[in-house]
Amino acid sequence: MSVLADASRDALSEGGALASRLDGFVARPAQQRLTAAVAEAIERRGVLLAEAGTGTGKTYAYLVPALLSGLKTIVSTGTRALQDQLYHRDLPRVREALGTGLRSALLKGRANYLCHYRLHQAKGDARFASPEQASQFQRIVAWAGRTRAGDMAELEGLADDSPLLPQVTSTVDNCLGSECPFWDECFVVQARQRAQAADLVVVNHHLLLADLALKQEGFGEILPGAQAFVIDEAHQLPELAASFFGEGFGMRQVQELGRDSLAECKQTTGALAVVQAPVRALEQALRELRAAMEALPPRGTRYRALTLPAVADGFDVLADALGALEDALAPLAQTSPGFDACTARARDLGERLGRWRDGGSASDSFDDEAADDEALLDAVVGEGGGDDAARLAAAAARGGEVYWYELSPRGFRCQRTPLDVSAPLRQHRERSHAAWVFTSATLAVGNGFHHIGHKLGLFDPDTLLEPSPFDWPRQALCYLPGNLPEPNDRRFGTAMLDAVRPVLQASNGRAFLLFASHRALREAAAALEGGPWPLFVQGRAPKAELLRRFRESGNGVLLGSASFREGVDVAGDALSVVMIDKLPFAAPDDPVFEARLDAVRRRGGNPFRDEQLPQAVIALKQGVGRLIRTESDRGVLVLCDPRLTGKPYGRVFMQSLPDFTVTRRIEDVRVFFARM
Structure with missing residues (x-):
């Protein structure tokens, strides 16, 4: 057993550092076995796949060797709530018990941080659906003057789906990057600077995958130089990775582009006369397309959507409206960073829509001649799949992506999703030359890890199955x-x-x-x-x-x-x-x-x-x-x-x-x- 494994087991043993300094800590043999396995993986830059049943204490089991190793470590959790719990509760306890002075940082995606520029814009054009919303907005304004981290989670009582959030936070689409007049005060920049300097960084899977998928968000590499990665709630990673390694666009993105384009007009004389008509045409195109999509099932393939003439025509009209807005914005792009960003967003959304509507290249589309092959139809329709299933099978046979849509009560989203993300996950992992620990309470099927191992692109990893120690x-x-x-x-x-x-x-x-x-x-x-x-x-x-x-x-x-x-x-x-x-x-x-x-x-x-x-x-x-x-x-x-x-x-x-x-x-x- 390695030196790090021995030290980690000792820290979690009866009479060890955590038992001596944490009230209520109970030494658990399963936790000690898990921490030793994590330590071994970290020390030799290996790969570990470990199921730790409820009650094992897996959070402490991986935090102890990560801190004792002194290596730059990224810990990724499944949700923002778990991320906050780990950073604000578990990590301080373990760090204090071990007496380590290693620096740590909490890093979330940009949509979790207050954007000074978006707040400034909203102040000048704030429209609220109710007095309660107006009151909440004033709370945000007051909090903005005193917060140090700008993390929206600090605002208790603000719902995760509050319509105010898009007004006061940025996305990869609408962020102005270094052109922003508030760049020096940007909470996202500050959070990433702290992460760059930290020894242990706590992120969530969305941010980790944004980095792995090379979605730079205008800031360059998000998580550079890590020597160890710990992926908690690892069972969630394959499904989330499929969306990050794909591409999509939605009604809400297009609506926000129109609103932001109009908001920018306040800064430039005469701009409203140029922008207002194409924005109104864009909004009308969205309404008509969404109305046409009412005839569709809530979810389905691109092929199914475009077989309805009204829907196909609706996407054509939307593409023309995006192009018209881009043409209107282009002459204004030099007048402000905001107009420049809106022009780029209109172009990008138009290109995404075009790629989705056209189904990509012939090699990955399931709408070309191969989809109509009689043998293929017989094979799939014979099992009750219908035309849609036949085309899905054709796409799968050619390797690999499916184009689909999903309806929400007042919107839609169109997506291109790869069917297998094991190859890109494996490539990113191998390129990192780091240790990788994948853990969760639910990874094994029966007593085996074949299913999740295949999805994560793992070839013969070390494995550990620790059942729940509860009676x-x-x-x-x-x-x-x-x-x-x-x-x-x-x-x-x-x-x-x-x-x-x-x-x-x-x-x-x-x-x-x-x-x-x-x-x-x-x-x-x-x-x-x-x-x-x-x-x-x-x-x-x-x-x-x-x-x-x-x-x-x-x-x-x-x-x-x-x-x-x-x-x-x-x-x-x-x-x-x-x-x-x-x-x-x-x-x-x-x-x-x-x-x-x-x-x-x-x-x-x-x-x-x-x-x-x-x-x-x-x-x-x-x-x-x-x-x-x-x-x-x-x-x-x-x-x-x-x-x-x-x-x-x-x-x-x-x-x-x-x-x-x-x-x-x-x-x-x-x-x-x-x-x-």
Whole structure:
């Protein structure tokens, strides 16, 4: 064992540095094994793939060797919330316990920082939908005068989706870079300067991938010179990487271009007369295109969208409107950095739209003659896929990208997504000559790492599987209700709720009910309304607010969908039941996922075994992980999908879960809660 591994184990041992200096710290053998493996990988610049079940203490396990190594280290987390927790809570504790003076920095994407220029523009042209918005804007203005970091997370009570955020933060599209009159005061520049000088930098996956995908954002390399990378919540990385290594544009980007172009007119005499008409034409083109897209499914392929003449014509009109705006802005580009940036944005959006509309080159489009090959159609349509699936298969067979769209209530997004990101991830990793540690509580399927290893582009990495150290047979019970119909049976929803109600009565609420679809969630909420337990339903309030109310209620029932399967931590008595209605297989209407399945099929693989099943197993493990968060938690997991016992693949799911006691008797559930 290496010197670093020995030192890391000692620090996390009974009587070690952390036990001596941190109240409540308990030495865990699993944590010591994990920290030794991380240290070995760091010291020899290797690659480690490690699953550490809930309760292992993986954050301390990788922070200790990272700090003791003295190497420049990038730690990447799955969400901004986890990033803040790691930087503001976990890292200071470990650094103080170790007595190290290494410098650390927190770095987020530019949209998380106040932009002085955008705030200045908004002050002069602020329009608010309500008095509450106007009041919040004044809070932002007051805070802007005293903040040192400019991190919007400092503003409590400002929702993540607040319409004020785009008005006071910048994006890669609208940032003026070094031409900005507020460059010397820029919070993004200052944050990146601190990161350049730090020994350990905490980022999130979005920023890490922006760097890996060479999206320089006008600042050059974001994360230079790292000698070690620790990727926490690594199961999220492949899906996020697909969007970063692709390309897209959306209705909101085009709308913001129009608004910013008009806002710049205040600075230049006569500009409004030139810009106003093309902006109005652009806005009209967007409205008409979005109206035409109402006839489309919520998600689908580019081919499906453009087969509707009104939609195809709408994209043509939008392209012409972007071109007209670019022509109008071009003579004004020399008058201000803002107009120069708007001109470049109009050109870039027009080019992105053109590439998406034309489907890229013949080698990666699925709309050329190869898509109509009779053998290909027979192979795919014979499995019920239809014309869209045939074209997806053609794209997959030629290597590799799918062009698709997605509708939101008031907008749309068009995207080009690669089907396999393992090659670029591997290239970036090898080029770095750094140590790479990939860890999460949910990486393995059964006891193997083949699925996630393939997606991350890892060839024969070191692996470690540390199950959760909690006493699952004592702390938890897994209840599989009997006699439920198949999930696609119209009677399933009613039968599932009939099976769950006795559990809620035994637990007095205190439950998460997690659903595979929003429709099932809404139907369950309607059925449970007016019952003895307070209901907290996803969509009726922001996620953080729902969780706060749920914790405070004492006996609430929270109904959520996939977004509540991970990143949610409710410890203690407030949560004693997690119910999952169906095995979380990916939605069949996802064009990217469908294309991946066809790619597997074309390679001679088995789409269900190689893609659908592993992804669903990992998603189920995430949901199960909400139940037991500490050594003192106790609770019941209710899995309502009869395929767990009725299908051979159900064993793969059960083998991937903690070592529960499993029952099919509601009496055992009642006894479990009676003993609590």
